[in-house]
Amino acid sequence: MKKRAVIIETQDGVINSANYGMIACASKGATELYCFIINENDEHGDKFREELEKYGIKNIVGICIDSTCQKDHEKSFNPVKWSDAIAQAVIAYHISTLFGLTTPVGKELLPRIAAQLDAPLVMDCLDVSQTYNTVNEHTYGTYNDSDHDFDLAKTSLYSGKTIATVKVTGSIRIFGIRPNVITPSTKSAILQAAESSPSQATASINSSPSSIEKFIANYTPQQNIKLVESRKGDSLGNHLLAADVIISGGRAMQNGENFKLLEDCARAIENLGGSAAVGASRVAVDLGWVPYRMQVGQTGEKVSPKVYIACGISGSVQHFAGMKMSKMIIAINENPNAAIMSSCDYHVESDVFEILPALIEELQTTQ
Amino acid sequence: MKIFVCVKHVPDSAATIIVHDKIQIDEKITFLLNPYDEYAVTEAVKLKKSLIQKGDSSSSAQVHQSNEIEVIAVSLGTSDAEKTVRSAMEMGADRGVLIKTDIRCQDSITTARALKAAIEQECNERGDLGIIFTGRESIDMVGMQTMFRIGAYFNIPVINNVFKFTPDIKDGKCLKACVESLTGGGGKDVYEISLPCVLGAGRGLNNPAYPTFPDVVKARKRQIKTVALDDLIKNLINNPIKYLISGSKSDNSTQTGTNEIRQSGKTEIIDLELFAEKRTPKKIGGNNSQVAKEIVRILKEEAKVI
Numbered sequence: 072m073k074k075r076a077v078i079i080e081t082q083d084g085v086i087n088s089a090n091y092g093m094i095a096c097a098s099k100g101a102t103e104l105y106c107f108i109i110n111e112n113d114e115h116g117d118k119f120r121e122e123l124e125k126y127g128i129k130n131i132v133g134i135c136i137d138s139t140c141q142k143d144h145e146k147s148f149n150p151v152k153w154s155d156a157i158a159q160a161v162i163a164y165h166i167s168t169l170f171g172l173t174t175p176v177g178k179e180l181l182p183r184i185a186a187q188l189d190a191p192l193v194m195d196c197l198d199v200s201q202t203y204n205t206v207n208e209h210t211y212g213t214y215n216d217s218d219h220d221f222d223l224a225k226t227s228l229y230s231g232k233t234i235a236t237v238k239v240t241g242s243i244r245i246f247g248i249r250p251n252v253i254t255p256s257t258k259s260a261i262l263q264a265a266e267s268s269p270s271q272a273t274a275s276i277n278s279s280p281s282s283i284e285k286f287i288a289n290y291t292p293q294q295n296i297k298l299v300e301s302r303k304g305d306s307l308g309n310h311l312l313a314a315d316v317i318i319s320g321g322r323a324m325q326n327g328e329n330f331k332l333l334e335d336c337a338r339a340i341e342n343l344g345g346s347a348a349v350g351a352s353r354v355a356v357d358l359g360w361v362p363y364r365m366q367v368g369q370t371g372e373k374v375s376p377k378v379y380i381a382c383g384i385s386g387s388v389q390h391f392a393g394m395k396m397s398k399m400i401i402a403i404n405e406n407p408n409a410a411i412m413s414s415c416d417y418h419v420e421s422d423v424f425e426i427l428p429a430l431i432e433e434l435q436t437t438q
Numbered sequence: 439m440k441i442f443v444c445v446k447h448v449p450d451s452a453a454t455i456i457v458h459d460k461i462q463i464d465e466k467i468t469f470l471l472n473p474y475d476e477y478a479v480t481e482a483v484k485l486k487k488s489l490i491q492k493g494d495s496s497s498s499a500q501v502h503q504s505n506e507i508e509v510i511a512v513s514l515g516t517s518d519a520e521k522t523v524r525s526a527m528e529m530g531a532d533r534g535v536l537i538k539t540d541i542r543c544q545d546s547i548t549t550a551r552a553l554k555a556a557i558e559q560e561c562n563e564r565g566d567l568g569i570i571f572t573g574r575e576s577i578d579m580v581g582m583q584t585m586f587r588i589g590a591y592f593n594i595p596v597i598n599n600v601f602k603f604t605p606d607i608k609d610g611k612c613l614k615a616c617v618e619s620l621t622g623g624g625g626k627d628v629y630e631i632s633l634p635c636v637l638g639a640g641r642g643l644n645n646p647a648y649p650t651f652p653d654v655v656k657a658r659k660r661q662i663k664t665v666a667l668d669d670l671i672k673n674l675i676n677n678p679i680k681y682l683i684s685g686s687k688s689d690n691s692t693q694t695g696t697n698e699i700r701q702s703g704k705t706e707i708i709d710l711e712l713f714a715e716k717r718t719p720k721k722i723g724g725n726n727s728q729v730a731k732e733i734v735r736i737l738k739e740e741a742k743v744i
Contacts, residue, residue: 151595175621175622175625176622178582178599179621181583182582182583182585182586182587182598183586183596185583185586185587186550186583186586186587186589186596187590188702189547189590189702191545191546191547191702191704191705192546192581192583192705193705194580194581194582194583195580195582223708224705227713228578228579228580228707228710229449229463229578230451230577230578231713232455232712232713233457233463233710233711233712233713234710234711234712234713235709235710236707236708236709236710237705237706237707238706238707238708239703239704239705239706240703240704240706241702241703241704242703243703247582293595294632295595295631295632295635296595296597296629296630296632296635297629297630297631298627298628298629299616299628299629299630300627301625301626301627302625302626302627303621303623304621304623304626310623315743316737316741316743340743340744344744345737345743345744346743362624363620363624363641364622364623364624369577370473370641377741377742378737378741378743380733387452388452389451389452392451395713395715398741399736399740399741400717401722401733401736402719412719413719414717415717415719416717416718416719416720417719417721417722417736418719418720418721418722419721419722419729419733421726425726426726426729426730428726429726429727429729429730430729430730430734432727432730433727433730433731433734434744437734437738
């Protein structure tokens, strides 16, 4: 059976929810799936195991570098070191397909791993389907048969204007999954789906993991590249990628101060149990109103929230490249002819400064 | 010392894309130098200038003979990509190399191997490899990986999304540099890196300037060398690629490239379709408080996010 692995992204002992969509994608078909967790000693082990078990995960591998499996106390996350460690685990566990998230961390790790292994990689996948199954295995019997053994990845090309299907062949293949585009499925859903497929898959899901296995990677510090300082970003970057609702401001916001309205709106949504973050168009960033990390678009973050609320954003092609995968788009714009008004789900033809205060008030009074 | 810039000829992000035969895009649109590559070219030219400025005159005369400091733009593309190589030269690159192929979009593995081979060839003929600059990603394919592959093939370090580059120049030479890269959420990493290395230029690294008319005229006189991808690949086959993992460095797990260049696998676009915008805009009308109520209802009942 082919082995696949997902690199789980954790932050301060919490498994980022975007991981579960990736697990759902990697679990399709009969397969043995490993979860790689970086720099994990037993600190959060039980919690992680319990969480991942709900999604049908049996094999969890904690990847560490120190021979005593002590947590790496280097405060900063060194991608050079950890990509090397994961590449070693891929070889050691005979992984044929590796998944990660197209997040800032994934963008550092996955290409480095792919380069080290000289393996093909598709980043920012919207979906990956694996054609290789046990039927093929019996019929063709070889892993190197590229006519029958390949994965198909969907990704958006040309500034989000097209969706491409990419055929990926090779003994090791790597995929970066765009966060939040694939719906997670829990163990029970997988079990139902697995009923018709070979019993092996069901068996592997039914038994729960006994413990987190340790993988100790070799590491020779490299002399030609040294990470000397690392300043952690505020969690906003991840927040944009992880939020259910993104409320973004454009030129009509007039200045940075007015973004406070968007912040208030996001906070009100969070107070109602939602998760919300504030984004911006390129104009707002270029004019210095808000920092670059808030930019949504071709040259900023590519997001796919459940709801994207565009406030005073005209909707350039480049902005759409970053948010068109949103499940719902609500546009608030004074100009009825703005591009965004014709490619959204709901539009409000009005001044943002009229609507936002009313919206905040309404959110605050809603139970 | 040779400073290389890898550039890519890409469709303008504002162009309307039309798909032919399920995999090809209509080519009658504007193609240009990949925007991130502009930062790369600008930084390479800046580095050359400071190397020459800070070089002491007696030794630099010697340098000129054997190992002249040059900025060389390299691109893998179809024949019209020459335009992009020329753009890089207008921005200050001294020479250009176009690796010609008939296929508009080669995958990252092939691209990196071709660029590696072309760069190596230049270095064998002309001088030492200093730095390879690239853009942090191409805006058409957004593979985000070619720079890392080039680094792996040369076995030199790579940093992507660089927004600050401080070369340590002594006697007109640069052996190391301090490099800052942008990480998630406005965070940054600071690296000390030895040359040669590969740096992926990100936004904020510099402010690329439009070339002036004299720049354009000067660039016209400069040479663009053309090599065929097929010829380069023949050379590659004699250059096996090694696994670069720490753990396996000692064993001889080299991949022998005997008869096929792509034994490591490949990616291939087999279908391309226009992104279908399935949205049918509905108007939310009424006074401010009615609109607000309706938005809250939508968030609650339709999107179920609160």
